[in-house]
Amino acid sequence: MATTHNLGFPRIGARRELKHALESFWQGSLTEKELRTEGASLRRRNWAIQAGLDLAPIGDFSFYDQVLDMSVTLGNIPERAGLAEVSDLDRYFRVARGRSANDDDGCAIHAGEMTKWFDTNYHYIVPEFHSDTGFSLNSERLMEQIQEAREQGLTPKPVLIGPVTYLWLGKSKDSSTDKLSLLDRLLPVYAALLDRIAAAGVEWVQVDEPVLVTDLDADWRHALNLAYHDLKTCTPKLLVTTYFGDLRENLQLACELPVAGLHLDAISAPEEVARVVDWLPPHKTLSLGIIDGRNIWRTDLNRTLDWLEQVHDRLGDRLWLAPSCSLLHVPVDVDIEHKLDADIKSWLAFAVQKLDELDILARALNTGRASVHRQLTENARLIRSRQVSGRAHSPAVTDALSNLDGHTGARQAPYRERIDAQRRQTVLPAYPTTTIGSFPQTEEIRLARQQFRTGNLTEAAYVARIREEIAYCVNQQEELGLDVLVHGEPERNDMVEYFGEQLNGYAFSQFGWVQSYGSRCVKPPILFGDISRPKAMTVDWIRYAQSLTERPLKGMLTGPVTMLNWSFVRDDQPRKDTALQLALAIRGEVLDLEKAGVKIIQIDEAALREGLPLRQADRASYLDWAVNAFRVAANGVRDETQIHTHMCYSEFNDIIEAIARMDADVITIETSRSDMELLDAFRGFEYPNELGPGVYDIHSPNIPKKQEMVALMQKAAERIPSTRLWVNPDCGLKTRRWEEVVPALRAMVQAARELRQAIQ
Ligand SMILES: CN1c2c(nc(N)[nH]c2=O)NC[C@@H]1CNc1ccc(C(=O)N[C@@H](CCC(=O)N[C@@H](CCC(=O)N[C@@H](CCC(=O)O)C(=O)O)C(=O)O)C(=O)O)cc1
Numbered sequence: 001m002a003t004t005h006n007l008g009f010p011r012i013g014a015r016r017e018l019k020h021a022l023e024s025f026w027q028g029s030l031t032e033k034e035l036r037t038e039g040a041s042l043r044r045r046n047w048a049i050q051a052g053l054d055l056a057p058i059g060d061f062s063f064y065d066q067v068l069d070m071s072v073t074l075g076n077i078p079e080r081a082g083l084a085e086v087s088d089l090d091r092y093f094r095v096a097r098g099r100s101a102n103d104d105d106g107c108a109i110h111a112g113e114m115t116k117w118f119d120t121n122y123h124y125i126v127p128e129f130h131s132d133t134g135f136s137l138n139s140e141r142l143m144e145q146i147q148e149a150r151e152q153g154l155t156p157k158p159v160l161i162g163p164v165t166y167l168w169l170g171k172s173k174d175s176s177t178d179k180l181s182l183l184d185r186l187l188p189v190y191a192a193l194l195d196r197i198a199a200a201g202v203e204w205v206q207v208d209e210p211v212l213v214t215d216l217d218a219d220w221r222h223a224l225n226l227a228y229h230d231l232k233t234c235t236p237k238l239l240v241t242t243y244f245g246d247l248r249e250n251l252q253l254a255c256e257l258p259v260a261g262l263h264l265d266a267i268s269a270p271e272e273v274a275r276v277v278d279w280l281p282p283h284k285t286l287s288l289g290i291i292d293g294r295n296i297w298r299t300d301l302n303r304t305l306d307w308l309e310q311v312h313d314r315l316g317d318r319l320w321l322a323p324s325c326s327l328l329h330v331p332v333d334v335d336i337e338h339k340l341d342a343d344i345k346s347w348l349a350f351a352v353q354k355l356d357e358l359d360i361l362a363r364a365l366n367t368g369r370a371s372v373h374r375q376l377t378e379n380a381r382l383i384r385s386r387q388v389s390g391r392a393h394s395p396a397v398t399d400a401l402s403n404l405d406g407h408t409g410a411r412q413a414p415y416r417e418r419i420d421a422q423r424r425q426t427v428l429p430a431y432p433t434t435t436i437g438s439f440p441q442t443e444e445i446r447l448a449r450q451q452f453r454t455g456n457l458t459e460a461a462y463v464a465r466i467r468e469e470i471a472y473c474v475n476q477q478e479e480l481g482l483d484v485l486v487h488g489e490p491e492r493n494d495m496v497e498y499f500g501e502q503l504n505g506y507a508f509s510q511f512g513w514v515q516s517y518g519s520r521c522v523k524p525p526i527l528f529g530d531i532s533r534p535k536a537m538t539v540d541w542i543r544y545a546q547s548l549t550e551r552p553l554k555g556m557l558t559g560p561v562t563m564l565n566w567s568f569v570r571d572d573q574p575r576k577d578t579a580l581q582l583a584l585a586i587r588g589e590v591l592d593l594e595k596a597g598v599k600i601i602q603i604d605e606a607a608l609r610e611g612l613p614l615r616q617a618d619r620a621s622y623l624d625w626a627v628n629a630f631r632v633a634a635n636g637v638r639d640e641t642q643i644h645t646h647m648c649y650s651e652f653n654d655i656i657e658a659i660a661r662m663d664a665d666v667i668t669i670e671t672s673r674s675d676m677e678l679l680d681a682f683r684g685f686e687y688p689n690e691l692g693p694g695v696y697d698i699h700s701p702n703i704p705k706k707q708e709m710v711a712l713m714q715k716a717a718e719r720i721p722s723t724r725l726w727v728n729p730d731c732g733l734k735t736r737r738w739e740e741v742v743p744a745l746r747a748m749v750q751a752a753r754e755l756r757q758a759i760q
């Protein structure tokens with residue numbers, strides 16, 4: 001009998017119940033008890049959905065982030081969060097979100113650093129390590145949830161982040177600390193935790209070690225061996241899970257770890273299944289991730305069974321079935337979508353449907369295909385309907401792509417020549433100030449959009465409301481004295497979804513939310529077919545904003561690679577082909593903006609770095625097509641038109657040469673939290689164009705001080721000539737309030753003025 005289980009379920013709730021509860025709690029309109037009750041109710045509902053599984057995940061639910069939860073379990077919470085004087089939950093949120101100086105006692109606490117979870121759009125709170133970091137067990141949360149799940153009649157399988165991945169995800173806060181040196185201190189706490197779990201009568205524990213799909217040096221590989229040899233005396237059976245990629249040179253290591261089972265992501269690594277089946281010692285369980293946990297297309301069940309049956313024949317009871325990774329990365333339930341086109345909806349499977357698929361596959365293996373004949377026939381019909389549908393294909397798009405040549409992505413003149421034309425066209429002071437695009441997305445703006453969507457506000461009234469917001473935003477920027485203004489993006493629900501809604505080839509859901517960080521969610525649009533742009537998407541808003549000011553106004557677009565990486569994309573053609581289609585559509589918009597007199601155009605590529613393959617060996621080819629897509633989108637303009645791009649959450653050292661190839665005139669990037677160290681990459685490489693290193697962290701409610709920003713820019717000027725530096729925040733301001741934005745930008749403008757005086 002093949003066993004079914006799941007690596008994790010989306011915790012935000014089908015209607016984002018967790019988001020609403022968290023935000024009410026933070027505003028003070030929900031008590032801690034009420035928040036905990038809502039959490040328990042969500043867990044109950046999620047487990048009810050998973051009741052058909054042989055083993056249900058426990059501990060995947062989190063009030064903010066599963067990595068932060070693991071830090072709490074291991075007693076590794078930064079001291080600044082306070083010890084005795086606050087409740088556990090308050091301390092937890094202090095690390096997650098920081099605390100502004102305006103709260104209660106006037107003491108600001110900076111939030112834990114947030115970064116990308118592997119190559120996904122989920123962000124985790126980075127564990128912090130020091131040379132004296134100690135660990136201590138805090139198993140209450142897991143023990144309670146094991147009990148809750150039992151009461152619901154489930155067989156619990158606790159989910160832990162494995163010790164080696166936990167260290168790998170964290171950051172040493174003092175340069176002397178080698179993270180791996182902490183393993184000796186960490187392992188006894190894992191052992192104690194496993195003992196407690198065993199005492200609760202749990203048989204299997206899932207231990208996530210996705211580091212196994214990355215390039216590991218000998219020390220990290222040794223750490224994996226050491227850790228699992230150390231833990232092998234613990235009673236529960238350990239299922240080491242890997243996901244998001246293939247194992248390659250770590251395959252043998254993974255197979256030979258002294259644990260009871262291994263989970264392989266058979267969606268990312270189909271070619272490794274046979275090798276793992278061969279290598280895995282005969283006493284071990286193999287869990288195969290056979291349903292895509294990161295995309296939303298229905299699985300071809302018949303085709304899956306064609307190869308899976310042979311594996312089942314070989315492994316019998318040793319075979320477990322699961323989605324490829326946690327379902328955290330997909331929305332909850334496609335059945336609640338009532339506005340999706342019926343054909344497209346029938347091609348999709350969200351978390352609930354993925355578990356149904358898993359059940360059908362298990363039944364087909366355990367009791368024969370005939371026992372699920374109806375479901376398999378229906379699945380075959382729907383898979384075929386997608387394959388033969390003409391809706392994904394547009395001959396006009398194929399034609400447009402065939403007209404691309406080597407010149408399409410090239411600017412007319414090199415940067416050193418075109419910068420003169422740009423400076424003649426738009427005269428700016430040294431250290432020009434600008435922002436990244438969005439200004440506060442207030443409740444009122446979202447309400448207006450909701451009323452428009454539900455027919456309670458006419459289009460004319462909605463447009464008037466957004467124009468009013470743009471006018472306010474432009475006026476504020478003029479008063480603050482910023483040099484290059486933006487319209488503030490009030491018309492956008494999201495920087496990707498907004499464009500997805502306007503392009504042919506995209507569909508979008510009503511409730512397809514996926515957690516991005518904490519209570520913040522995104523609704524990735526569904527890219528199902530060839531992409532084209534029926535009409536201009538941003539020109540009217542930007543033209544209106546420009547009409548309100550004499551100062552230069554920056555047009556604002558999302559780039560093709562970010563559109564690709566933050567959408568659910570079609571799986572019937574290579575991603576690079578889809579990127580090129582997106583690039584052509586965005587190129588059309590860039591040229592329309594230029595035609596409308598816009599002299600500066602920013603094309604955000606916030607997710608370019610995120611899409612970088614986890615393995616070094618795969619990176620060059622990704623960067624080639626990703627940079628090419630950006631160039632096709634951006635570089636059709638005249639020399640005088642200045643192209644900006646923006647990237648956030650980026651480590652640039654390893655991709656600096658690719659960034660230079662994008663040939664944007666100006667790049668604005670996140671750097672403030674790294675104390676400008678990120679700019680070392682730009683110095684070493686002698687980055688030729690202009691750069692706006694973010695001078696303050698927009699994720700924090702703290703108002704930056706002028707002197708701090710001056711100091712950061714001085715550090716930047718040690719690496720990049722000051723004549724090529726811009727002054728701007730790290731990222732967009734949509735999550736902040738106007739009361740925070742105005743003083744922060746005022747201080748930033750003053751900082752720029754001080755810097756200018758120093759070079760006169
Ligand atoms: C820069 N970032 C982005 C990432 N990915 C993206 N796709 N987009 C990004 O901007 N990844 C990295 C970072 C992550 N950062 C953030 C920051 C902020 C958010 C965020 O605030 N998300 C909002 C949802 C935004 C949205 O779509 N709003 C809609 C309203 C949707 C809604 O609430 N609908 C209601 C019904 C009606 C209503 O009340 O309006 C409902 O469905 O119940 C809009 O503006 O129209 C959030 O609320 O979490 C995300 C990532």
Ligand SMILES: N[C@@H](CCS)C(=O)O
Nearest residue numbers: 436437438604606732
């Ligand atoms: N223009 C976008 C970029 C975010 S990465 C914004 O300002 O929100």
Ligand SMILES: [Zn+2]
Nearest residue numbers: 606648731732
């Ligand atoms: Zn950004």
